[in-house]
Amino acid sequence: MTVVLLAEDDEAIAAPLSRALGREGYAVTVERSGPVVLEQALAGEHDLLILDLGLPGMDGLEVCRQVRAAGSDLAVLMLTARTDEVDFVVGLDAGADDYVGKPFRLAELMARVRALLRRSATGEDGVVEVRGIRLEPAARRVLLNGTEIGLANKEYELLKVLIDRAGQVVPRETILREVWGDAELRGSKTLDMHMSWLRRKIGDEGPVAERRIATIRGVGFRLNTD
Template structure:
């Protein structure tokens, strides 16, 4: 089980979020002050710190800086009610791996948690299907031994589909996991990215096995074999 430390002093946020994390299979402990967050984050059983920027006694930025010095590998997801881009940049500069602005949707935050833990834990660093080779750490894709130049979102989309190889994944799930929000489900964003990705991995070539299959009315499936 992956253990998460949730540093949030607003019970209206902490309670529902802790319950959602528990339902997802994570262990979750709540702390409500900056000093408590700093102290408990030293426990190496915690793999992720969900950190509110506005904690009492010591703000989240200072907590993050000190946590980074003590445990550089700990994943840190910052929560902030501030929406100014400068505040987000300051948070990332303090050592946060990602941030979510308040108010947030639970589905979006949980998707960010999963993505962040995948990156930190190095899950499925190398994925292969036929002549497609994806190196997650190097963010590199080879098709037939040649580099395929993928934009960041195309890479994330391919990785997600390959990780779920053989499974049908819904459009909403893809948008939540890769884009961080299902609000784009009525747009053509996903279809355009799938189309571009198919061209880059050779799915549009005659006589070549089609890897990304459209499941009408549901979503897509990546066929690894």
């Protein structure tokens, strides 16, 4: 079973988030002070650390720095009420894998959790290559036949959802939930527009039978592996 260490001293956030993680099938350990969180994180018994920056005793940034200094590759998702871009950069520089600002939408946070756990399971920093498309999550970079291509944020997230499930049909609702944090957008054209832009950038606008991304009408999309 996947085990999540939730480091949050605000009970109003910790309690509902812990319940939500439990509903997703994760075992959850909740800790509220920085030194205890660090000790638990270094014990090697958890798969993911959801880390609030404002912890008593030792703030989240220092916890993260010490976790990385100890050589741990534990996946770290930071939570913070600070929303300045500089704070995001500082958090990532400290070794966090991803960063979510408060207040957050629970659906978006759970999507980030699932994505981080998938990335951790793949090894090699989550690098995946399918039909000439190489996705490097640590560098947030995509290469097409060896040449880097520029994708907008949502295009990148859309590609990642598909490439993480290469060969599988991914329902529209799943894509909307994981990329936009809202499956209720299914009646809008948002997904179709971004899919069109993504296809253009990966040169996937030729004959339907030759495309990397297949449209499964009424269901979703599939990234073909052959």
